[in-house]
Every structure is written in structure tokens, then in C-alpha cells.
Amino acid sequence: MVGSAFVTGADRGVGLALTGALLAEGARVFAGQYAAEVPALQRLKDNYADQLHVLRLDISRDDSVAEALRATSEHTDRIDLLINNGAILGDIKATVMDSLNYEEMMTVFNVNALGSLRMSQAFMPLLLNGESKCLVNISSEAGSIGDCRRDSWYAYCMSKAALNMQSKLIHNRIKPLGGRVLVVHPGWVQTYMQGKLDVGATLTPEQSAGSILKVIEARLKIDAEHLACDYVDYEDRALKW
Numbered sequence: 001m002v003g004s005a006f007v008t009g010a011d012r013g014v015g016l017a018l019t020g021a022l023l024a025e026g027a028r029v030f031a032g033q034y035a036a037e038v039p040a041l042q043r044l045k046d047n048y049a050d051q052l053h054v055l056r057l058d059i060s061r062d063d064s065v066a067e068a069l070r071a072t073s074e075h076t077d078r079i080d081l082l083i084n085n086g087a088i089l090g091d092i093k094a095t096v097m098d099s100l101n102y103e104e105m106m107t108v109f110n111v112n113a114l115g116s117l118r119m120s121q122a123f124m125p126l127l128l129n130g131e132s133k134c135l136v137n138i139s140s141e142a143g144s145i146g147d148c149r150r151d152s153w154y155a156y157c158m159s160k161a162a163l164n165m166q167s168k169l170i171h172n173r174i175k176p177l178g179g180r181v182l183v184v185h186p187g188w189v190q191t192y193m194q195g196k197l198d199v200g201a202t203l204t205p206e207q208s209a210g211s212i213l214k215v216i217e218a219r220l221k222i223d224a225e226h227l228a229c230d231y232v233d234y235e236d237r238a239l240k241w
């Protein structure tokens with residue numbers, strides 16, 4: 001599908017599955033590892049020694065993103081696909097009637113909304129050097145203002161709505177340069193985002209990742225000049241902004 005890709009938050013869940021699926025398709029993958037030790041990524045490295053580059057990456061920090069760019073640039077001057085996947089949830093219980101933890105909210109914002117922007121801004125020269133020039137921001141249905149039905153999840157919902165807006169801003173700037181931005185809700189996925197495995201979720205990370213890559217692949221067949229910045233789910237169904 002693509003020659004090369006960068007995936008953030010590749011430690012587990014959807015990010016790990018996207019990394020594995022891209023490697024299986026033959027892509028060279030730069031995988032951002034957040035935790036100190038991630039055996040699952042190490043196992044992938046054992047199988048794809050030449051294709052996989054694992055880099056420590058905390059998208060909430062300028063210096064970490066700059067170091068990831070430096071390390072990536074030692075290997076290549078281009079990336080076809082950047083997938084901003086790394087995110088955190090924060091508190092999902094407190095409503096406006098409760099006490100709200102603003103410090104935690106700022107941390108969630110810094111990762112979910114600013115972290116992806118930090119990555120997109122830093123890696124933009126490599127992305128625009130690539131063939132596909134494709135930026136994918138993994139958002140959530142929780143970022144939809146049009147379909148908002150929750151009365152809590154403040155940090156997560158607000159940060160994903162902000163992510164959606166920055167996706168459009170980037171798309172507007174890079175479309176004339178042949179670039180494209182796609183905003184994807186990965187579905188309800190069995191991951192550890194809520195602190196324990198969400199066994200009630202409908203999709204495995206592998207199912208979600210496989211579907212997301214199909215959505216991306218379909219977009220890559222269309223000339224960037226004909227593409228808007230779409231906000232879709234893993235089956236390419238449009239979401240309300």
C-alpha cells in the first residue's frame with residue numbers, strides 16, 4: 001500500500017495492530033514506542049528486522065518529538081504515511097456537577113490534541129517528500145460535536161474535537177501541495193485504554209487496523225486534489241463533525 005509509514009502509540013492496541021499490518025504489507029515502519037519496554041514490539045522487530053524501526057516517543061514533549069525526527073531522518077528523508085494514533089483517556093466520570101481535574105485535562109489535551117499536531121508539524125517535511133503525503137489522525141466518535149450524547153468524558157471528547165479541527169487546518173494548508181488528511185474513528189476496540197481490557201468492545205485491534213488500512217488505501221487511489229478532509233469510521237462511514 002505505502003512504502004513507508006510512521007505510527008505513534010505503537011506499544012499496543014490499535015497502534016500495535018496498525019504497525020503489524022503495515023509490516024505484513026511490506027511497508028517500512030517507524031513505530032513510536034511510549035513505554036520503556038514493549039515485548040510485543042520487540043517480537044515484531046525479531047520478525048521484521050529490516051523493515052521496522054522502533055523509536056522511543058512521547059508525543060506530549062517537544063524534545064521527544066524532535067529526537068524521533070532526528071532518529072528517523074538518519075534512515076530516510078521521506079515518509080508516505082503518518083498515523084497519529086497515540087492518545088490517552090483521562091477521567092470519564094465527572095460531569096459539570098462534580099469537581100473537574102483541570103490539570104489532568106491539560107495532560108490529555110497535550111497528548112491528544114497537541115501531541116498529534118507536534119508530530120504533524122515536525123514530520124511535515126518528510127511527509128511532503130513522500131509519495132502519498134497522507135496524514136491520518138486517529139480520532140473518535142467522541143470528538144463529534146454534532147453527535148455528542150455524553151455528559152462527561154470532558155478531556156477526551158474536547159481533545160478529540162480539537163484534534164478534528166487541527167486536522168482540517170492542516171488539510172487546508174497541505175492540499176495545494178498534494179497532501180491529504182483523513183480523520184478516522186477506529187470503532188469500539190478491545191484495548192486497554194480504560195485501564196483494563198475492554199472485553200465488551202466489538203472489534204479486535206487487528207480487525208480495526210485492517211479496516212482502517214482499507215479506508216486509507218481507497219483514499220490513496222484518489223488524487224489529493226479531489227479529496228476533502230473526511231471524518232469517517234473504520235468502515236468509511238461519514239461522521240458528523
Ligand SMILES: NC(=O)c1ccc[n+]([C@@H]2O[C@H](COP(=O)([O-])OP(=O)(O)OC[C@H]3O[C@@H](n4cnc5c(N)ncnc54)[C@H](OP(=O)(O)O)[C@@H]3O)[C@@H](O)[C@H]2O)c1
Pocket residue numbers: 008009010011012013014015032033034035057058059060084085086087088111115138139140141185186187188189190191192193194201
Ligand atoms: N479503543 C477504542 O474503542 C477507541 C475508540 C475510539 C477511538 N480510539 C482511539 O484509537 C487510538 C488508539 O487507542 P487504543 O484503543 O489502541 O488505546 P491504547 O491501547 O491505550 O493505545 C494508545 C497508545 O498511545 C500510547 N500513548 C499514551 N501516551 C502517549 C504519549 N504521551 N506519547 C506517545 N504515545 C502515547 C499508549 O502507550 P502505553 O500503552 O505504553 O501507555 C498506547 O500505545 C487512540 O487515538 C484512541 O483515542 C479508540
